[in-house]
Amino acid sequence: MxxxxxxxxxxxxxxxxxxxxxxxxxxxxxxxxAWVVFDESVRAALDDLAVGDEIILISWFDRxxxxxxxxxxxxxxxxxxxxxFSTRSPDRPNPLxxxxxxxxxxxxxxxxxxxxxxxxxTPIVDVKPVLGDITDR
Amino acid sequence: MxxxxxxxxxxxxxxxxxxxxxxxxxxxxxxxxAWVVFDESVRAALDDLAVGDEIILISWFDRxxxxxxxxxxxxxxxxxxxxxFSTRSPDRPNPLxxxxxxxxxxxxxxxxxxxxxxxxxTPIVDVKPVLGDITDR
Numbered sequence: 001m002x003x004x005x006x007x008x009x010x011x012x013x014x015x016x017x018x019x020x021x022x023x024x025x026x027x028x029x030x031x032x033x034a035w036v037v038f039d040e041s042v043r044a045a046l047d048d049l050a051v052g053d054e055i056i057l058i059s060w061f062d063r064x065x066x067x068x069x070x071x072x073x074x075x076x077x078x079x080x081x082x083x084x085f086s087t088r089s090p091d092r093p094n095p096l097x098x099x100x101x102x103x104x105x106x107x108x109x110x111x112x113x114x115x116x117x118x119x120x121x122t123p124i125v126d127v128k129p130v131l132g133d134i135t136d137r
Numbered sequence: 138m139x140x141x142x143x144x145x146x147x148x149x150x151x152x153x154x155x156x157x158x159x160x161x162x163x164x165x166x167x168x169x170x171a172w173v174v175f176d177e178s179v180r181a182a183l184d185d186l187a188v189g190d191e192i193i194l195i196s197w198f199d200r201x202x203x204x205x206x207x208x209x210x211x212x213x214x215x216x217x218x219x220x221x222f223s224t225r226s227p228d229r230p231n232p233l234x235x236x237x238x239x240x241x242x243x244x245x246x247x248x249x250x251x252x253x254x255x256x257x258x259t260p261i262v263d264v265k266p267v268l269g270d271i272t273d274r
Binding site: 004005006007008009010026028029031042044045046047048049050053055056058060062069070082083084085086087088092094096098120123125126127128129131134 | 141142143144145146147163165166178179180181183184185186190192193195196199206207218219220221222223224225229230231233235260262263265266268271
């Protein structure tokens with residue numbers, strides 16, 4: 001399949017997590033609060049985010065192995081190798097991460113969020129609201 | 138912020154939807170069933186997807202305008218311009234789409250899903266399972 005699609009990092013994570021060995025496997029498994037620091041070029045895109053908003057951050061796992069297509073789920077060797085599209089492994093052909101978090105604070109180009117298992121320095125490529133009921137959209 | 142991140146399309150959408158004007162705004166607003174046709178290189182990654190699985194497709198909105206940072210939500214001019222990170226607009230700096238769907242059928246490198254509002258030909262860049270309870274992971 002031909003064609004390359006180019007993402008621009010729009011923000012970076014500032015976190016106390018610095019290695020995969022220390023990071024929880026998912027945000028709701030004990031991940032810390034963290035800051036997300038945006039680029040000036042997306043200031044207006046960010047402007048309506050508010051404390052309490054539930055959002056989805058899309059990250060780029062820059063320390064992932066993109067040649068991996070099967071993994072033992074959760075690194076458990078007793079579980080059979082499983083296609084990565086049935087897992088949340090960061091090692092996958094396009095190493096995108098989905099992080100459902102709540103905005104805890106906003107400060108200009110920075111927002112603080114809870115439950116973020118992405119490592120310090122991880123690029124963020126998009127932010128989306130969690131969708132509510134159809135009538136609230 | 139420097140650095141470019143390159144995605145490889147791993148699949149394409151085959152759908153009866155061919156124009157943005159005809160597409161529902163979200164999958165649960167009347168989008169049709171559609172097929173997703175994968176590249177041979179990711180066959181093993183796909184191998185454990187099964188009928189009934191709830192998954193998230195990540196698409197690349199290849200007909201989006203990446204220079205847009207604010208929109209009138211849902212195209213409604215009576216609503217004030219809103220930063221795109223607080224909306225699901227396909228027009229955004231990195232035009233990624235999130236589509237929560239259910240697998241209806243599998244056929245080798247093809248899967249059929251419900252409720253997909255992506256247009257025919259849209260590249261798919263990742264597939265992830267919807268996360269269940271912590272104890273089921």
